[in-house]
Amino acid sequence: MAGHSKFKNIMHRKGRQDAMRSKLFSKLAREITVAAKMGLPDPAMNPRLRAAIIAARAENMPKDNIERAVKKAAMGDAENYEEIRYEGYAPGGVAVIIEALTDNRNRTASEVRSYFTKSGGSLAETGAVSFMFDHVGAIEFDTKCASADAMLEAAIDAGADDVSSDDEDGHEVITALEALRDVATALEAKFGEPRKSKLIWKAQNMIAVDDEAGEKIMKLLDNLEENDDVQNVYSNAEFSDALMTKLGG
Numbered sequence: 600m601a602g603h604s605k606f607k608n609i610m611h612r613k614g615r616q617d618a619m620r621s622k623l624f625s626k627l628a629r630e631i632t633v634a635a636k637m638g639l640p641d642p643a644m645n646p647r648l649r650a651a652i653i654a655a656r657a658e659n660m661p662k663d664n665i666e667r668a669v670k671k672a673a674m675g676d677a678e679n680y681e682e683i684r685y686e687g688y689a690p691g692g693v694a695v696i697i698e699a700l701t702d703n704r705n706r707t708a709s710e711v712r713s714y715f716t717k718s719g720g721s722l723a724e725t726g727a728v729s730f731m732f733d734h735v736g737a738i739e740f741d742t743k744c745a746s747a748d749a750m751l752e753a754a755i756d757a758g759a760d761d762v763s764s765d766d767e768d769g770h771e772v773i774t775a776l777e778a779l780r781d782v783a784t785a786l787e788a789k790f791g792e793p794r795k796s797k798l799i800w801k802a803q804n805m806i807a808v809d810d811e812a813g814e815k816i817m818k819l820l821d822n823l824e825e826n827d828d829v830q831n832v833y834s835n836a837e838f839s840d841a842l843m844t845k846l847g848g
Contacts, residue, residue, distance in 0.1 A: 634650075
């Protein structure tokens with residue numbers, strides 16, 4: 600278990616711009632509704648719903664919006680959304696995984712494919728790139744919740760696999776998929792509610808890209824993030840500090 604691990608999964612700038620806030624709340628509400636519809640409407644008995652609500656709170660989504668999204672499922676007013684995972688290659692051989700919730704599979708597939716084509720990449724079959732990622736649990740806490748040593752010790756005791764602590768980014772605890780709920784419960788009892796607790800796709804190895812390819816990849820990832828049906832985007836691209844500064848990342 601590497602307490603100094605510097606894992607950085609690319610989840611591109613959700614909520615950083617005010618113009619994206621309404622879209623972000625819509626996506627969070629959709630996940631809450633789907634989670635509530637698939638299980639019990641009680642977050643204490645529905646891990647996915649609890650994770651969705653935690654994510655919404657972390658983005659300062661109003662309490663009324665959260666309650667409305669849960670009630671929508673309970674009252675049977677929710678649309679029938681289908682969970683779909685898309686996989687593809689961005690310029691430079693970078694692997695990309697997209698998780699979507701859609702009420703129109705054909706529309707979403709067409710839009711996702713067009714983003715890849717315009718960027719010089721290509722959409723691939725399911726399974727084409729996911730073997731380059733680990734599907735794991737991720738639990739995040741703010742730096743102020745605990746010292747790096749305290750978080751590492753608590754995470755080990757709870758059964759986590761890895762911990763990364765950074766003064767700027769906070770603490771990130773990685774768990775096996777099936778251990779997420781138990782580890783999250785143990786850490787929450789000790790440090791309070793996390794800012795995130797969910798399943799993610801963690802790249803096994805990052806691919807360093809030059810700035811020319813990096814700009815194309817960033818544009819592709821941003822286009823995907825802006826799509827109403829896309830919930831999460833992951834890649835194994837490693838961008839230069841100069842490019843991230845240039846683009847304001």
